[in-house]
Each structure stands twice: as C-alpha cells, then as structure tokens.
Amino acid sequence: MEQWNIWLDRDVWIAIGIVVAATAAIYTVLRALVGIVHKRLTTWSKGQDGNWQHFVAVVIGRTNRTLLLAFSLLLALRLPDLPGSWQAALSHTWFVALALQIALWVDTGVRLWSRSLVIGKHGGSGYNPVMTTIISIMVLIVVWSVMLLSILANLGVDITALVASLGVGGIAVALAVQTVLSDVFASLSIGVDKPFEIGDFVVFGEVAGSIEHIGLKTTRIRSLSGEQVVCANADLLRQIVHNYKRMDTRRIVFKFGISYDTPSDKVRQVSERVGDIIRATPQTKFDRAHFLGFDESQLTFEVVYIVQSSDYNQYMDIQQEINLQLLDALRELDVRFALPRRDLRLVGERMPTLKVAGVPQQAEPEANDQDQRLPRFS
Incomplete structure (x- = not known):
C-alpha cells in the first residue's frame, strides 16, 4: 500500500x-x-x-x-x-x-x-x-x-576475462588464416605506399601488362597477349616491379655499323649528321653519338637520345623517323651499312684444281706456300 x-x-x-x-x-x-x-x-x-x-x-x-x-x-x-x-x-x-x-x-x-x-x-x-x-x-x-x-x-561488468578471451581468439584466428592476412595486409601496403595503381603498365618477372584490379587478396593484370594474370598481393610485393606509367621520359640507346672501307673524314661526318637528325626531330633531346669501336665486320656507332614522352607508340614513331633519315643521310655521304663478312685464308696448302671435261687446260703457276689460291676449273 x-x-x-x-x-x-x-x-x-x-x-x-x-x-x-x-x-x-x-x-x-x-x-x-x-x-x-x-x-x-x-x-x-x-x-x-x-x-x-x-x-x-x-x-x-x-x-x-x-x-x-x-x-x-x-x-x-x-x-x-x-x-x-x-x-x-x-x-x-x-x-x-x-x-x-x-x-x-x-x-x-x-x-x-x-x-x-x-x-x-x-x-x-x-x-x-x-x-x-x-x-x-x-x-x-x-x-x-x-x-x-x-x-x-x-x-560494473568485469571485462578482464573478456578482453583476454578476445586476445587469445584473435591470435588463433590469425594463425589459421595467416596466408590470407598476409595478402590482405599486402593490399593495405599497396594502397598506402601506392607502388602502382589501376591503369599503370608494370613489368615484373615474365609478366608485362596493365593493372586492372587490386583486391583484398590478389591483383589482376591484363597482359600484352590478352590473358588476365592473377597474382597474390604478398607475392607481388616480394618482386621488383617496373612501373612504366610513371616514367616521364625514355632514354634510348641504339647502335648501327658502317663498312670498314669508309674514310675517316666521312666517319666524322656520320656522327655530325646523326646529331643533326635527332635535334631536328620533335619531342627528342640529343645526348651523344660516337664512333664506339671496331667490331668483327663493321665500324660501330652508339647513339643516345631522350624521348620527352612515356608513350611507347610515340617513341617507336620517333625511332622510325630517325632510322629513315639516317638511311637517307648515309646514302648522301656515299657510306654503306656494314654487312656480315668473313675472309678465309689458307696457308701452307695448295688449293685443289677442278677439271671439267671439254675445257682446255692452262699452265698452272708455281705453287707458293704464302699464296691464297682459289679453285681452278679446267
């Protein structure tokens, strides 16, 4: 009451x-x-x-x-x-x-x-x-x-035992899914450090292609041949990755060879003409062009220049134009590109004589051990 x-x-x-x-x-x-x-x-x-x-x-x-x-x-x-x-x-x-x-x-x-x-x-x-x-x-x-x-x-609830239980359970789960967690944290590392992003062209190992998707466990890459390459994030970060999307310029080095019978004054002119050609080509910066050395069948030149673009197709267009102009320039200088050539000398032996029926034979000169003789037909 x-x-x-x-x-x-x-x-x-x-x-x-x-x-x-x-x-x-x-x-x-x-x-x-x-x-x-x-x-x-x-x-x-x-x-x-x-x-x-x-x-x-x-x-x-x-x-x-x-x-x-x-x-x-x-x-x-x-x-x-x-x-x-x-x-x-x-x-x-x-x-x-x-x-x-x-x-x-x-x-x-x-x-x-x-x-x-x-x-x-x-x-x-x-x-x-x-x-x-x-x-x-x-x-x-x-x-x-x-x-x-x-x-x-x-x-007023005692949470000590609860926190301890959560800690032990978390360790057990982490040990059970450590492979998955390594890929997840690798994905987190990719997101924070950003070594590459979706759309970047990367090369690692034998794989070359564009990044299509970065997931929790895997990264998917569209290769140049068209197939999709799936790589675990943890495995991907263990490799050296070349990111060509972030390349501002390209340093190009190429070589060519001319014939050994080219006079030295024309050899000097070749270097000058190569420099003039590259300087006149848009989106390029000439570095150097040198007569590098004497190879087996050619006088070798080494040329270095910078392409002011990361686009591979544009680089190939520039290189093609330089090659065509170089071809015209060497023809104007009357300089021939080197072709593979090998000279054989026989010392101490006489070349065999080949006899052909119905052909009159001629007197043969005396053999000389130091001569280089070709086969004779008779």
Whole structure:
C-alpha cells in the first residue's frame, strides 16, 4: 500500500511534471541548436564537399533523436531531488547515451573520410578503394569495440576475462588464416605506399601488362597477349616491379655499323649528321653519338637520345623517323651499312684444281706456300 500511496503524493506529481516539462524544453532547445549548426555549416560548405565545414555538418546531422531525447531526460531528472540509487542509475545511463552518440559521430566521420579518400580532391581519382575500405573497417571495429567494452565496464561488468578471451581468439584466428592476412595486409601496403595503381603498365618477372584490379587478396593484370594474370598481393610485393606509367621520359640507346672501307673524314661526318637528325626531330633531346669501336665486320656507332614522352607508340614513331633519315643521310655521304663478312685464308696448302671435261687446260703457276689460291676449273 505504501508503494501505491507514493503516487498519491502531490510532490511526486509536481516532480514528474517538472521532469516532463524540462525534458520537452531541453529537447526542443537541443534540437534547435543542432539544426541551426547543421544548417549553417551546410550553407557554408555548399559546393565544397572536401572542406571541414561539410565534414562537421554531416557528422552533426547524424545526431540520433532518440539519444538526444534520452540526454534531455537525463538533464531534466537532475532538477528534482532523487534517491541515491536513482542517482547511480542516472550516472550509468548518462555514460551509455553519451558513448552511443559519440560512437555514431565517429562512425559517420570515418565513413565520410574513407569516401573522400576514394573520390579524391576535385572529383579526381583518389586512394585505392580496397585500402580505404580495410582501414575504415578496422577503425570502426576498434571504435565500437571500445564503446561496448567501456559501457560494460561502466555498468560494473568485469571485462578482464573478456578482453583476454578476445586476445587469445584473435591470435588463433590469425594463425589459421595467416596466408590470407598476409595478402590482405599486402593490399593495405599497396594502397598506402601506392607502388602502382589501376591503369599503370608494370613489368615484373615474365609478366608485362596493365593493372586492372587490386583486391583484398590478389591483383589482376591484363597482359600484352590478352590473358588476365592473377597474382597474390604478398607475392607481388616480394618482386621488383617496373612501373612504366610513371616514367616521364625514355632514354634510348641504339647502335648501327658502317663498312670498314669508309674514310675517316666521312666517319666524322656520320656522327655530325646523326646529331643533326635527332635535334631536328620533335619531342627528342640529343645526348651523344660516337664512333664506339671496331667490331668483327663493321665500324660501330652508339647513339643516345631522350624521348620527352612515356608513350611507347610515340617513341617507336620517333625511332622510325630517325632510322629513315639516317638511311637517307648515309646514302648522301656515299657510306654503306656494314654487312656480315668473313675472309678465309689458307696457308701452307695448295688449293685443289677442278677439271671439267671439254675445257682446255692452262699452265698452272708455281705453287707458293704464302699464296691464297682459289679453285681452278679446267
């Protein structure tokens, strides 16, 4: 009966009325403040998705109305005098509501941050979406785990055994899927360090092609012959990767040879003409052209120049034009390209004489051991 009589007390209903009125007033004020701040920040950040005003506006817009109402009720309950047990319960409820709201704000901020990394500035290409997804998931797991453990600890639950169990279970899972995890962390390393990106032309080992997809476990490459090459991320990072997409210029070295019977003055002119040809070719920078040395059947020239472009097709067009002009220049100088040639000398032996029926024989000169004789037909 005493429990029911308390509800007949006039002071109790006055306290309840104060709490309800204060809750409504506080909730209205907080809603208005949140709405004003959100509207102002949204107006300031209009057309500028990457600035901090837009970021804060989106985070504030994630304020939960239920949690805001609970927060207002907790504030209102502090106005009347309450028993000590009620005060302890209110302190726990305060922490739960505040922790949940902070976790929601952080969750929204992390998702917005990861999306901005993928999109990049000014709508351009940003970071690898796989990398940003992995980072955002890891951060969100940490945030919500810390929030839940903090709430349990605030409610008086002993979380020591729970944390220890999670640690042991995490080690066991990591050992079971260590191969997969190595590829996942390799993917994260690719996303952070960015040795290559989607669309880059890479060469490693016997593989040459363009990056098509960078996943959690594998990277897929479209090779020059057309097939798709799938390589594990961890294995890919263990190799030396040549990224030709990031090459600004190409240093070209090529050689050619001219005949040994070319006079020395024309040999000098060949170097000068090669330099004139390359200097007159667009998108090139001449470095050097030298008479390199004496090879088996040619006088060898070595030419070095720089192509001011990374495009392989453009380099081949330039090299073709240089070759054609070099061919015309050598013809004007009356200089012949070297052809494979080999001279044979027989010392100390007499060349055999071949006799053909019906052909009169001629007197043969005396043999000389130092002569080089060709076969004679008779």
